[in-house]
Amino acid sequence: QLQASGGGLVQTGGSLRLSCVHSGRTISDWATGWFRQAPGKEREFLVGIRWSAGSTRYADSVKGRFTISRDRTKNTVYLQMNSLKPEDTGIYSCAAGSRIIYSNLDNPSAYDYWGQGTLVTVSS
Numbered sequence: 001q002l003q004a005s006g007g008g009l010v011q012t013g014g015s016l017r018l019s020c021v022h023s024g025r026t027i028s029d030w031a032t033g034w035f036r037q038a039p040g041k042e043r044e045f046l047v048g049i050r051w052s053a054g055s056t057r058y059a060d061s062v063k064g065r066f067t068i069s070r071d072r073t074k075n076t077v078y079l080q081m082n083s084l085k086p087e088d089t090g091i092y093s094c095a096a097g098s099r100i101i102y103s104n105l106d107n108p109s110a111y112d113y114w115g116q117g118t119l120v121t122v123s124s
Contacts, residue, residue, distance in 0.1 A: 003116070004115040009123065010084055015083075019079075022075040029052050031100035031105060032051070032094055034077075035093050035108060037090050037091050046059050046061075048068070049105075056068055065082050066080065081120075088122050091119050095112075095113060
């Protein structure tokens with residue numbers, strides 16, 4: 001089970017930190033990804049991390065502004081979002097899976113579990 005939180009309303013240029021808590025299973029060999037769905041648009045991959053190696057993969061749209069990290073002791077993945085823009089508005093969801101290699105981190109179909117999403121609104 002995944003629980004995403006931390007969304008809210010922020011002004012352009014502001015920051016937010018999202019959390020994705022994994023409960024119910026050990027995730028040391030898993031991967032977690034963050035996806036976004038903006039109004040009227042398809043779901044978009046943002047960033048993913050493989051827990052064992054800590055390797056990460058970012059979409060070009062967020063590279064340099066967003067940072068993913070993990071806390072093994074809390075079974076939690078964080079998404080630090082800086083320099084937010086109005087086009088970052090959307091529902092942010094985290095997903096997790098146990099058979100995801102680096103090249104599949106951006107593929108929603110590779111993930112087994114999805115959180116409920118948290119809304120991020122960036123005002124201009």
